[in-house]
Amino acid sequence: MQLRRLGSSGLRTSALGLGTMTWGRDTDALEAADSLRAFVEAGGTLLDTAASYGDGAAEEVIGGLLRDVVARDEVVLCTKAGARRGPDGVRVDAGRGALLDTLDASLRRLGTDHVDLWLVQAPDSGTTMAETVSALDVAVRTGRTRYAGLANHPGWSTAHAATLAAAAGVPLAAAQVEYSLLERGIERELVPAAHELGLGVMAWSPLGRGVLTGKYRRSVPADSRAASPHLRGFVEPYLTDDARSVVEALVTAADGLGRAPLEVALAWVRDAPGVGCAVVGARTTAQLRGSLAADDLELPEQIRAVLDEITAPELGYPERR
Known part of the structure; x- marks a missing residue:
C-alpha cells in the first residue's frame, strides 16, 4: 500500500486508514484483531480512533491489540478528543483542561506514552481557538503526541487554528473531515485552505457511511448500520433519492470496470x-x-470525470463568481 506524507508535515501514513468507531461495541476484540492483522499485512499503517468511540472502549481494545497482536511501532496511531459524554448526552468541550485530561486518559487506555497524531474532534463555540490550540501546543511539546490537527472543522476555523499553531511553532499536520461522492462540501473552502496551509486531508466515511457499497439499493439489510438502533441515524441522511441516483451511476461505472462499487468509490476519494x-x-x-x-x-480519467460531474457540489458566492 502506498505511503503518503500528510500535507507538508513529516508524518507519513498509508493511503488507506483503518477506522475503529465500532470497536468495543459492534466489533469485538477477536474480530478487531483479525482486521488489524489483515490491515497491517496489506501494508496499512494508520489506525484511527477517538476517546468518544464507545466511551473509550475502542481505545481499550486497541491497547490490548498493541500488546498482543501488533507492535506499537507498526502503526501510526491517531486519536481524537473534544467530545465528552455526560448525563445529558455528548457535549463538545475543546477547552485546554478537557482536551489534555482526555488525552491522558486515552494514553492510559491505549497503553502507550504517545500517539502519532492527535485531533480536536469538533468545533467548540464556547472556547476560543487560541485556548484550543494551546492544548495542542502543550501536547506536542510534552511528547504526548508527535503531530496535531483538527477534525470536522470548517475552512475558516481550520485556517484560524493553523495560523495560531504556526505562530506558536507547532504547525498543524492534518484536517480530518467527511468526504465521499455523497458529501463533497469540503471542496468549497476546506480543501483549498488545507492546501495553502500545508495540512493533509484525512477523509472519513469515504464510502458514504456505507451507502456507496450498494448494500441499500433494494432494502435495509438486517445486519447493516442502518438497521442498528445506535447507528441508524448516522446512515439515514444518505438514504435519499439523490443518493440513490449517485449509487446507480457508481454501480454502472463499477460494472464497466469489472470492480465492486465500493472499490470505485474508495479509489475516487x-x-x-x-x-x-x-x-x-x-x-x-x-x-x-x-x-x-x-x-x-486507478480510475480511468473518463470515469472520474463522469463521477465528478454528477456529484459536484454547488458553488456560488463567494467561492465562485
Whole structure:
C-alpha cells in the first residue's frame, strides 16, 4: 500500500486508514484483531480512533491489540478528543483542561506514552481557538503526541487554528473531515485552505457511511448500520433519492470496470486532490478486505470525470463568481 506524507508535515501514513468507531461495541476484540492483522499485512499503517468511540472502549481494545497482536511501532496511531459524554448526552468541550485530561486518559487506555497524531474532534463555540490550540501546543511539546490537527472543522476555523499553531511553532499536520461522492462540501473552502496551509486531508466515511457499497439499493439489510438502533441515524441522511441516483451511476461505472462499487468509490476519494488518507470504518474483517481490494485500482480519467460531474457540489458566492 502506498505511503503518503500528510500535507507538508513529516508524518507519513498509508493511503488507506483503518477506522475503529465500532470497536468495543459492534466489533469485538477477536474480530478487531483479525482486521488489524489483515490491515497491517496489506501494508496499512494508520489506525484511527477517538476517546468518544464507545466511551473509550475502542481505545481499550486497541491497547490490548498493541500488546498482543501488533507492535506499537507498526502503526501510526491517531486519536481524537473534544467530545465528552455526560448525563445529558455528548457535549463538545475543546477547552485546554478537557482536551489534555482526555488525552491522558486515552494514553492510559491505549497503553502507550504517545500517539502519532492527535485531533480536536469538533468545533467548540464556547472556547476560543487560541485556548484550543494551546492544548495542542502543550501536547506536542510534552511528547504526548508527535503531530496535531483538527477534525470536522470548517475552512475558516481550520485556517484560524493553523495560523495560531504556526505562530506558536507547532504547525498543524492534518484536517480530518467527511468526504465521499455523497458529501463533497469540503471542496468549497476546506480543501483549498488545507492546501495553502500545508495540512493533509484525512477523509472519513469515504464510502458514504456505507451507502456507496450498494448494500441499500433494494432494502435495509438486517445486519447493516442502518438497521442498528445506535447507528441508524448516522446512515439515514444518505438514504435519499439523490443518493440513490449517485449509487446507480457508481454501480454502472463499477460494472464497466469489472470492480465492486465500493472499490470505485474508495479509489475516487483516495486519489482526489489534497487527500492524504481515506479512513474506512469496517465493522468486520470481510468488509475491510473489500476495501483493501481497491488498493490496485486507478480510475480511468473518463470515469472520474463522469463521477465528478454528477456529484459536484454547488458553488456560488463567494467561492465562485
